[in-house]
Amino acid sequence: MAERADAARNRRAILRAAEELLTAHGPDRVSLEQVAAAAGVAKGTVFHRFTNKAGLIGALIMERLGAFQQGYTEGPPPLGPGAPARERLDAFFTALVDLVSRNVALMAAHERTSGHRQDNPIYTAWHEHVSGLLREARPDLDAEALGHILLGALHSDLIVHMLRTGEANRLVSALQTVTAALLDQPRGANEGRAAL
Numbered sequence: 001m002a003e004r005a006d007a008a009r010n011r012r013a014i015l016r017a018a019e020e021l022l023t024a025h026g027p028d029r030v031s032l033e034q035v036a037a038a039a040g041v042a043k044g045t046v047f048h049r050f051t052n053k054a055g056l057i058g059a060l061i062m063e064r065l066g067a068f069q070q071g072y073t074e075g076p077p078p079l080g081p082g083a084p085a086r087e088r089l090d091a092f093f094t095a096l097v098d099l100v101s102r103n104v105a106l107m108a109a110h111e112r113t114s115g116h117r118q119d120n121p122i123y124t125a126w127h128e129h130v131s132g133l134l135r136e137a138r139p140d141l142d143a144e145a146l147g148h149i150l151l152g153a154l155h156s157d158l159i160v161h162m163l164r165t166g167e168a169n170r171l172v173s174a175l176q177t178v179t180a181a182l183l184d185q186p187r188g189a190n191e192g193r194a195a196l
Helices: 005-025 032-039 043-050 053-074 085-102 104-113 121-137 143-152 157-164 168-184 187-195
Strands: none
Touching: 005 032, 005 043, 005 053, 005 104, 032 043, 032 053, 043 053, 053 085, 053 104, 053 121, 085 104, 085 121, 085 157, 085 168, 104 157, 121 143, 121 168, 143 168, 157 168
16 A cells, blocks of 8 residues: 555655764764654654654664665575675675765664664565575685674674774775685684693
8 A cells, every 4th residue: 555645745755854863963862753843743643653763763874775785686696596695695785884984873772772683674684694605615614603703794883983984995805805715715724722
């Protein structure tokens, strides 16, 4: 069923107002009442459509992530299917860092309001993708744990600081170095070194 024109207009106004307020003040200092006032809609409209602040932030995130998710699930290679796993991992982290760097405040707000990362469907989809590519490239590795480690590297105050200070390219390069080390080095070499 198509969304009514006035409902679609209200939704756009609410999301635009929420993004502006969250960027300016952070999630802890923004209420749904403030969003409603800034969007020029009744408070009940915001509560009815989004339920709470986490729902509102989640809707904003989903708007940003739709194209990204489509890109890595069905888009052209190397981000999408058809390229070797190593190239797809590099393309995934390059695109993810770009997305996060353009939406730092919003992603940080989502991180604070979305509960446990393992229960977040966005994180779950990313982890499934990354661990699947790791498994494809190196079946001998613990792809599940390594997927968490690689994605977890993007969830820290230091990484947010790097993105806010324009160091996205440096971060991408570091992630590519780590994935190259994981995928290029035979596992037996590490085990032999650990035994010494």
